[in-house]
Amino acid sequence: MSVVTITESNFEKEVLQSDKPVLLDFWATWCGPCKMLSPVVDQIAEENSAIKVGKVNVDDEQELAGRFNIMSIPTLLVFKNGQMVNQSVGVIPKERILQLVEG
Amino acid sequence: MARYDVAILGTGPAGLEAAITLKIRNKSILLLGEKGSSEKVAKAHTILNYLGLPSVAGEDMQAAFLGHVKEMGVEITEDRITLVYPMGDYFALQGKNNEIYEASTVILACGVSAGKPYPGENEYLGRGVSYCATCDAALYRGKTVAVIGSSPKEEVEADFLTEYAAKVYYFPLYKAEPKVKEAVEVIREIPREIVGQMKVKSLVTDQKEYPVDGIFILRESISPANLLPGLEMDDPHVKTDRQMKTNVPGCFACGDITGRPYQYIKSAGEGNVAALSAAAYLDEKRRQA
Structure with a gap:
């Protein structure tokens, strides 16, 4: 599946009302580690049709970043059935990201 | 590349x-x-x-x-x-x-x-504790931050943070007099502990407690x-x-x-x-x- 750009206006529909688990990647253009994590997150989206993958640009979506207390990027959040169930800060290997979604 | x-x-x-x-x-x-x-x-x-x-x-x-x-x-x-x-x-x-x-x-x-992590450092990493000012500065717009610098090389990071944060404290871990912007408040106290609840709330030194939103720990x-x-x-x-x-x-x-x-x-x-x-x-x- 392709990666969905998440904004304040589609967050409710794409994330909270999703019937699949959602992996959200909070990032910004000026963030080096985000650039390393980004292609791995893209791979996960391509390889796993059972996971919805979304990206939140913290510069464009300061309200969303504030709501989830994002204080360091990249930050990954996992949502299931409208609830945030897991989070991880910083660059982590692909297997750990998949564990985060499954866990 | x-x-x-x-x-x-x-x-x-x-x-x-x-x-x-x-x-x-x-x-x-x-x-x-x-x-x-x-x-x-x-x-x-x-x-x-x-x-x-x-x-x-x-x-x-x-x-x-x-x-x-x-x-x-x-x-x-x-x-x-x-x-x-x-x-x-x-x-x-x-x-x-x-x-x-x-x-x-x-x-x-x-x-x-040689350096051991401060109490609370690993616990609040990513929840107020950061090792990279360039990466996370923009997330502290209008906030109060502390920078712990292990060498004069880190002074530019404190200066950089003033572009975003409302208040920047700088704790040098070395003897030389820091050359930082006027907006940076240099504090000659020894950081001891990072205190928080869900996220960072303050930096405790050997003398005082400083309420902060973020702590940048910059080591060699x-x-x-x-x-x-x-x-x-x-x-x-x-x-x-x-x-x-x-x-x-x-x-x-x-x-x-x-x-x-x-x-x-x-x-x-x-x-x-x-x-x-x-x-x-x-x-x-x-x-x-």
Whole structure:
């Protein structure tokens, strides 16, 4: 599946009302580690049709970043059935990201 | 982007020996660290047990090392790597100023860091504690932050943070008088503990408690587990086998980072083994391709 750009206006529909688990990647253009994590997150989206993958640009979506207390990027959040169930800060290997979604 | 065969982190005896061995094996190398080799070597008094260099002063040993490396045509790229990330068939490395390098294998030869984490540091990492001002400054717009700087090199980071944060405290861990912007408040107290609840709330020093939203801890070296996520440790060292392999395929370690004894000849010897292991790994991968 392709990666969905998440904004304040589609967050409710794409994330909270999703019937699949959602992996959200909070990032910004000026963030080096985000650039390393980004292609791995893209791979996960391509390889796993059972996971919805979304990206939140913290510069464009300061309200969303504030709501989830994002204080360091990249930050990954996992949502299931409208609830945030897991989070991880910083660059982590692909297997750990998949564990985060499954866990 | 150029992809090197091997990226070597560190310019002490382990890193330099690895570099010359790989040069002989005709591999492309990116040697990252201080141009003047390791400070630890230069500051050493007389070294009595380095074969071929009897009773040598640290400074002279450093000069001998650097002369050898130069003669072999090995160059040192002056940068400090803040993150190494396995991308599958290569590694991406991030430099201090957000430069990105690529290499097929990585040799960690960056020494062992003496500093213990502050109480609360690991607990609140990413929830107010950060190691990278360039990365996270923009998330602290209008907030109050503390910067703990281990050397004058970190002063620019405190200055940079004033562009975003409403208030920046700077805690120098060294004697020299910091040259920072007027907006930065320099505090000569010793940080003791990071206090929080869900996220950072304050920095406690030997004298006072400072309510802050973020704490930037800027040290000379980052703990290897934070440098390469997923790296298996035997704290404070990196776990390796006799081939200097770590648990991450394509990543090798040598020198003080792998454990005691902290001896120059041991570091150089391990650098040689790590280099040959990296070369064998590259050749094997090429055969498979």
